[in-house]
Amino acid sequence: MQTAERRGIRLEALKAAFPLTVPIALGFLFLGCSYGMLMGTKGFTFIWPMCMSMFIFAGSMEFVTVNLLLSAFNPIAAFLLALMVNARHLFYGLSMLGRFKGLGWKRPYLIFGMCDETFAINSSTRIPENVDRGWFYLWVTLLNQLYWVTGATLGGVIGSNIPFDTQGLDFVLTALFLVIFLDQWTGAKRREHLSAAIGILASIACLTLFGTKNFMIPAMAAMIILFTLLRPYLDDPRDESADTPPEHTTQTDPTTTTTPEKEHTR
Amino acid sequence: MTMTIMQGVLTIAAVVAGTMLTRFLPFLIFPESKEPPRLIDYFGKVLPYAMTGLLVVYALRNTPILTGDHGIPELIACLAIITLHMWRHNMLLSIAGGTIIYMMLVQLVF
Numbered sequence: 001m002q003t004a005e006r007r008g009i010r011l012e013a014l015k016a017a018f019p020l021t022v023p024i025a026l027g028f029l030f031l032g033c034s035y036g037m038l039m040g041t042k043g044f045t046f047i048w049p050m051c052m053s054m055f056i057f058a059g060s061m062e063f064v065t066v067n068l069l070l071s072a073f074n075p076i077a078a079f080l081l082a083l084m085v086n087a088r089h090l091f092y093g094l095s096m097l098g099r100f101k102g103l104g105w106k107r108p109y110l111i112f113g114m115c116d117e118t119f120a121i122n123s124s125t126r127i128p129e130n131v132d133r134g135w136f137y138l139w140v141t142l143l144n145q146l147y148w149v150t151g152a153t154l155g156g157v158i159g160s161n162i163p164f165d166t167q168g169l170d171f172v173l174t175a176l177f178l179v180i181f182l183d184q185w186t187g188a189k190r191r192e193h194l195s196a197a198i199g200i201l202a203s204i205a206c207l208t209l210f211g212t213k214n215f216m217i218p219a220m221a222a223m224i225i226l227f228t229l230l231r232p233y234l235d236d237p238r239d240e241s242a243d244t245p246p247e248h249t250t251q252t253d254p255t256t257t258t259t260p261e262k263e264h265t266r
Numbered sequence: 267m268t269m270t271i272m273q274g275v276l277t278i279a280a281v282v283a284g285t286m287l288t289r290f291l292p293f294l295i296f297p298e299s300k301e302p303p304r305l306i307d308y309f310g311k312v313l314p315y316a317m318t319g320l321l322v323v324y325a326l327r328n329t330p331i332l333t334g335d336h337g338i339p340e341l342i343a344c345l346a347i348i349t350l351h352m353w354r355h356n357m358l359l360s361i362a363g364g365t366i367i368y369m370m371l372v373q374l375v376f
Contacts, residue, residue: 023362055282065277065281074277078277088288092317093292094310097296098310119317120318124314167373168365168368171364173325174322174340175343175360175361177322178347178364179351181322182348182351183351192315196315196316199316216324231305
């Protein structure tokens with residue numbers, strides 16, 4: 001493929017991805033900064049938050065790791081704690097199995113960099129047909145990680161307080177999740193509404209029962225049980241009949257239209 | 267810092283390994299070359315909606331409902347976001363509006 005054409009594909013994808021990451025830029029620069037400053041106050045140079053934000057790239061776990069570094073050396077406990085705190089990523093992976101198919105060299109990085117915010121954007125956005133799927137996912141992932149690493153490094157370098165009052169700014173990420181939830185809700189049918197409602201209600205129930213620190217894994221277990229039980233109502237029967245002819249003969253077969261697009265992404 | 271640098275690096279490596287295992291495991295169990303079971307396919311369709319719901323609850327998990335301001339700033343800001351978003355359908359406007367309202371509430375009112 002021509003270099004100019006390739007650059008065009010990348011640029012189109014960047015144009016589609018960047019606006020969606022602007023709220024994350026604000027949230028990540030701020031939160032990353034406060035994380036870097038926290039490490040600074042505990043006596044770590046900026047190298048530590050910079051490397052940790054680059055390689056761990058899971059916000060809440062990085063805050064937890066600061067405490068791990070200040071207690072007795074126990075790498076096995078650290079490993080197990082990371083598994084538990086980040087268990088929700090397992091469900092992100094299951095959700096993206098199909099979407100990350102055929103993306104070649106981009107795929108390992110997309111999986112590596114799939115934090116909450118990146119997953120929320122990549123799983124909910126309906127990518128326009130003229131935009132390359134692989135490059136769109138890659139830009140969202142890369143931009144979000146850049147914001148986070150920049151914030152953490154800056155915070156580590158500054159080490160002291162930001163001059164203006166930022167209390168409440170972290171709400172920007174709550175607002176992001178709520179808006180994505182609303183978008184999914186309004187663009188969805190009855191089935192998806194039930195899925196969303198299960199997500200909210202199972203989480204609230206487990207939060208009340210198990211408390212803020214331990215509710216995530218019970219909530220995930222509850223969702224799997226509920227979704228398995230409700231499968232007869234929730235599973236789309238149209239997907240099962242892949243080899244039967246489509247209902248409307250005028251409709252183009254989705255598999256043939258996506259084939260050339262897949263070639264581009266390799 | 268109570269650890270040596272080497273111990274610190276090993277601790278971080280353990281955290282990276284744990285985190286990456288949670289991210290890569292589904293893709294290792296169900297590789298690209300093979301078609302995943304129908305049940306997994308079904309979970310992949312319904313879970314994104316449920317996980318966004320979980321993230322909303324997760325982001326609001328530390329809201330003090332029984333003490334302090336009883337989560338009134340969070341409630342007002344969320345209602346503002348819902349209203350703004352239903353009205354204009356503009357992601358950035360809804361997020362900026364809700365965050366500014368929340369910041370004003372926690373800094374000036376409560």
